[in-house]
Amino acid sequence: MNLAELQKQVVGMNESVALLDGTRTKYINFDNAASTPTLLPVMEKVNEFCKWYSNVHRGTGFKSQLSSWVFEEARNIIANFVGADASSAVIFCKNTTEAINKLAWRFQCPMIKAMGKDAEKPVILTSIMEHHSNELPWRKVGKVVHVDINSDGTANTFDLYEKLEKHKGKVCLVAITGASNVTGYINPIHEYAEKVHEAGAQIAVDAAQLAPHRPIDIKPKKDPQHIDYLAFSAHKMYAPYGIGVLVTDRSVFEHGDPDYVGGGTVDIVDLESAYWKDLPEREEAGTPDIVGVVALAKVVKLIEDVGFDSIIEHEADLTAYALEKLSSMPHVTIYGDKNPKNARNRLGVISLNIKGMDHALVSAILSYEGGIGVRNGCFCAHPYVKCLLGVTSEQAKEVEKHILARDRSTIPGTFRISFGLYNTKAEIDHFCTVLAKIIRKDYKGRYLVDKERGEYYPEGFNVDFSKFFIF
Numbered sequence: 001m002n003l004a005e006l007q008k009q010v011v012g013m014n015e016s017v018a019l020l021d022g023t024r025t026k027y028i029n030f031d032n033a034a035s036t037p038t039l040l041p042v043m044e045k046v047n048e049f050c051k052w053y054s055n056v057h058r059g060t061g062f063k064s065q066l067s068s069w070v071f072e073e074a075r076n077i078i079a080n081f082v083g084a085d086a087s088s089a090v091i092f093c094k095n096t097t098e099a100i101n102k103l104a105w106r107f108q109c110p111m112i113k114a115m116g117k118d119a120e121k122p123v124i125l126t127s128i129m130e131h132h133s134n135e136l137p138w139r140k141v142g143k144v145v146h147v148d149i150n151s152d153g154t155a156n157t158f159d160l161y162e163k164l165e166k167h168k169g170k171v172c173l174v175a176i177t178g179a180s181n182v183t184g185y186i187n188p189i190h191e192y193a194e195k196v197h198e199a200g201a202q203i204a205v206d207a208a209q210l211a212p213h214r215p216i217d218i219k220p221k222k223d224p225q226h227i228d229y230l231a232f233s234a235h236k237m238y239a240p241y242g243i244g245v246l247v248t249d250r251s252v253f254e255h256g257d258p259d260y261v262g263g264g265t266v267d268i269v270d271l272e273s274a275y276w277k278d279l280p281e282r283e284e285a286g287t288p289d290i291v292g293v294v295a296l297a298k299v300v301k302l303i304e305d306v307g308f309d310s311i312i313e314h315e316a317d318l319t320a321y322a323l324e325k326l327s328s329m330p331h332v333t334i335y336g337d338k339n340p341k342n343a344r345n346r347l348g349v350i351s352l353n354i355k356g357m358d359h360a361l362v363s364a365i366l367s368y369e370g371g372i373g374v375r376n377g378c379f380c381a382h383p384y385v386k387c388l389l390g391v392t393s394e395q396a397k398e399v400e401k402h403i404l405a406r407d408r409s410t411i412p413g414t415f416r417i418s419f420g421l422y423n424t425k426a427e428i429d430h431f432c433t434v435l436a437k438i439i440r441k442d443y444k445g446r447y448l449v450d451k452e453r454g455e456y457y458p459e460g461f462n463v464d465f466s467k468f469f470i471f
């Protein structure tokens with residue numbers, strides 16, 4: 001299959017959505033960094049598998065044995081996709097957030113117990129650029145030290161190396177994103193891995209954004225550029241059936257208790273003791289999301305078939321086109337790299353603002369009057385977005401007060417467009433046309449703000465969702 005054929009297989013592309021003026025229009029999804037739609041071959045593979053579906057691992061029936069075989073085949077396909085060999089394990093989780101929490105738990109228990117005093121807690125180096133899912137879990141593990149960003153929003157590599165040196169002997173892990181969900185910057189993870197290993201630490205990469213857009217090779221363990229831990233989500237890569245993946249160095253899970261215990265994790269239990277199974281079962285408590293795993297494995301095979309080269313080419317082309325158009329529009333601020341020539345070296349994630357307009361209002365108008373789905377706010381990366389916007393700590397404190405008083409309408413932020421392999425230049429043209437109208441204040445609705453939700457909605461607009469979907 002080639003990319004052009006795959007682009008025709010995106011599910012839901014012909015669905016039309018309700019607009020403020022009572023008409024319907026074809027939906028434009030520029031919110032792929034949050035989640036992507038699924039693909040017809042994935043849906044079909046899931047349907048095909050459902051005929052054979054049975055619980056895995058413990059059944060003697062033919063369907064259970066087949067399902068167990070499918071489940072482990074899928075694991076091999078996914079391991080192969082990221083270059084994981086026998087020294088790594090692929091653990092299925094719910095999403096990236098759960099994968100990182102699972103890893104953090106593993107780092108947490110033996111270390112904290114051995115460390116005693118607070119001052120002696122291990123250091124986790126992470127960056128200002130992180131999604132909260134690669135920030136908050138680490139606070140439970142030890143002292144989180146943040147790598148700065150440069151004035152253009154890229155991670156400050158020099159600062160990372162300096163902090164590795166400064167905390168040498170105490171840093172157990174560098175937890176860093178593969179690519180930003182705000183600016184689309186891609187971090188040089190293998191270059192970092194080499195320095196991290198030199199400093200006697202390990203590296204965990206949050207690949208939630210990277211995995212759908214770039215090939216990943218974690219490399220063999222003996223390679224200094226090896227990635228020790230990798231987390232990603234299937235719903236961001238055209239398989240929104242509920243799974244995420246943690247690819248992990250096996251050794252870290254060989255001792256201690258799993259985070260979740262129960263069925264599937266144990267070899268033998270009596271009333272006092274339990275003996276944990278080997279990886280990955282000991283870390284996949286309860287019945288796994290077998291259908292989700294099938295969906296991800298199918299996507300992986302499709303991506304491998306099409307090849308990342310053409311996906312990168314297409315998305316870079318869209319990104320360059322959008323940057324070019326947006327740069328020439330008055331009152332538009334682009335955060336991060338604005339240069340269309342650099343589109344190949346970043347993801348198609350672009351954060352924007354219109355001078356003098358709330359990001360939430362712009363997003364609402366794009367949806368209600370343009371049928372365009374974007375996202376706005378801080379994208380679960382509050383520290384990073386605040387830095388990009390130049391929000392002072394006094395301003396941040398003021399907003400905090402409002403939020404605690406249930407008023408989210410003053411939250412600083414941007415609105416974000418993010419491309420998938422199927423988006424088109426025509427969609428970007430439509431987006432820019434609607435945006436130009438918004439800039440000219442040539443929009444129809446009278447927008448009211450729901451302070452508690454921090455969202456805008458047009459007066460008099462009521463939509464009956466049951467006309468679109470019903471159980």
Ligand SMILES: Cc1ncc(COP(=O)(O)O)c(C=O)c1O
Nearest residue numbers: 095096097131133181208209233
């Ligand atoms: C960079 C990054 N990390 C982690 C996550 C969390 O992913 P999930 O919601 O699938 O757990 C996201 C989600 O947007 C993300 O963009």
